[in-house]
Amino acid sequence: MFRIPIPEFFIHMQDITRSALDFEYKYGFSMPSRYTFRAKKGLSEETVRNISQIKKEPNWMTKFRLKSYDIFKQKQMPDWGADLTRIDFDNLYYYIKPTEKQVNSWRKLPKEIKETYDRIGVPEAEKKFLAGVSAQYESEVVYESFNKELKKLGVIFCDMDTGLRLYPEIVKKYFGKLIPPHDNKFAALNSAVWSGGSFVYVPKGVKVGLPLQAYFRINAERFGQFERTLIIVEEGSFVHYVEGCTAPIYTTDSLHAAVVEIFVHKNARVRYTTVQNWSNNVYNLVTKRARTDESAVMEWVDCNLGSRATMKYPSVYLYGKGSRGEVLSIAYAGKGQHQDAGAKMLHFAPNTSSRIISKSISKAGGRTSYRGLVQVMPGAKKSSVFVSCDALILDEESRSDTYPYMKIKENDISVQHEATVEKLGEEKLFYLTSKGISKSDAEGLLVNGFIEPVTKEIPLEYSIELNRLINLEMSGSVG
């Protein structure tokens, strides 16, 4: 696994600086909304057909979309997680095509789009340490770059629409097979109106050394972004995929409902890292699932900082014997936010192991919920399960709940479960402030310390970013 050889103490060096403490959601800016096509507001069969037509899709995909739309209409809204009653499906735009065509040079992008990514820092990151970058703006991937050497080795990294066009056999084989439309209402919605997202294919025996990054940006108001990602990693291969997301602050609501399916074949390993930082008017309702074959490894690193409400439970279906699944999760809920996040691990085969580590922080009336499911099927002998969820509550108004479900149908396994809830202690704050650290810096330090077991797993650049974001959030609600 790639790591930049820098002494450990440097990791937190740039992150916690007082200068960064004047709070502002840095990505809340918006650009004038220009587009080459926008589907009319609201959702109908016509909109679904329209999207498929514009993309000149094969017939089977159009049918898949229409069927999914029917399922969406029939499915109930989930009533067990975050409050979704404010979502107004008729008042959203479901498809916006921002540019005529995709480019592979930042300079070729329209000025306001280029500026957006400059401000977010994507081109800079690309230069430093990424093997490939994909930038989605509204409904389409507008920019893409990919390492030529990897291309020669047969690695595919492109947007999902291009994937469908150029590699229809692979797509048809895997698309919607792990997360079928009837899985849940938002999976059905995504299946009906999906656009953009990534298609990643790593052939046998190829280890992609540097991460591939996808960047998702919503700019328009009342918009729904429905990217669809499919990752297939063949025997003995490795890839690390990273995604980030931001949006402008509007008084109206937007919706982000993605579907991510990952197939990890024998002895392969996939790591999928998310740093979700939507503005607080975005509903983030995402279905993510991976399937592991024999001795394969799937690792989700899931960081949820933004959005009004998130419901997301990255899952690993441990199909092959000896395979391993891991979810490292961080959730931060500030004022008006509810992070309902967690993980699902399903053990189908013997000698499989799963590990869930969840750290949540709530502050200023925010609410975090850990929701997890571990299911061990009969015959999954000698499997092991480890679940640890820690919640940190920073003040009296904030709230944290834990919903750990375990369905164990096999006796010959080992299960470990730990859960803690702690309040940020006055004593610890006093200890730090008495050494000359301001209260908000001290809170930031303690919170960063609390999530350290997860941040240390994230590539350096992202852990710095994450620590910085958390510091921003911390200081923001103090003043």
Added chain:
Amino acid sequence: MLSVKNLTVKVGSKTILKDFNFKFKKGKVYALMGPNGSGKSTLAFVLAGHPTYKIDGGSLKFEARDIGGLSPDKRAKLGIFLSFQSPLALSGVNVFQLLRLALTKQKDPLALKKRIDKTAKKLGIKEELLNRSLNEGSSGGEKKKLEMLQAAILNPKLLIFDEIDTGVDIDALKKISQFLDETKSGKTYLIITHYNRILHYIKPDKVLVIMDGRLVKSGGAKLAEEIEKYGYEKINPKT
């Protein structure tokens, strides 16, 4: 440099410190002694600004400035340092991170790192302790040495050592006292202790005895020896 005038301190509705009066002078070593529960730690906490300890009367002046209403970090910035009796374990936070945030003036992290390493060596702190979560799984002696390390780097004017000698073995105590003695020039020390033990290594200019929240006696280094010999009960405020 520090003037405590008619200080009365409450925790909740309970009065712990009663009408405490004393003037601390720059560059002197003070020992504050007293039995358990007499209010020694309360004085330490109230000087550092612990929010639970409320000033109910009197005043605190540090270098002629009233500090009674200042937050702990502001007091630290003025040069007051409290070495904790039981330093708290901080998960995921190491001493470097703490000092980097506490030291606004030190801009260069590498130089700071060097200073920390050098001082740690002097104090006999193992290198791995510097990168580990602060005070987590450390022995009593290690914790106190880490407090000393912070004191040395932050370079305060007034250092309050709350029971620096409890939970510390004799070798660590020697090391700590030696270090304190070497670095005392120009600084004011307030050493809070039950026993005379540490005072064998670092000689106080003045010994204060506190009982039941009141300052009952003060005197020279000899007073500590008397306490060691006869115990607190024999201390008669009237003599």
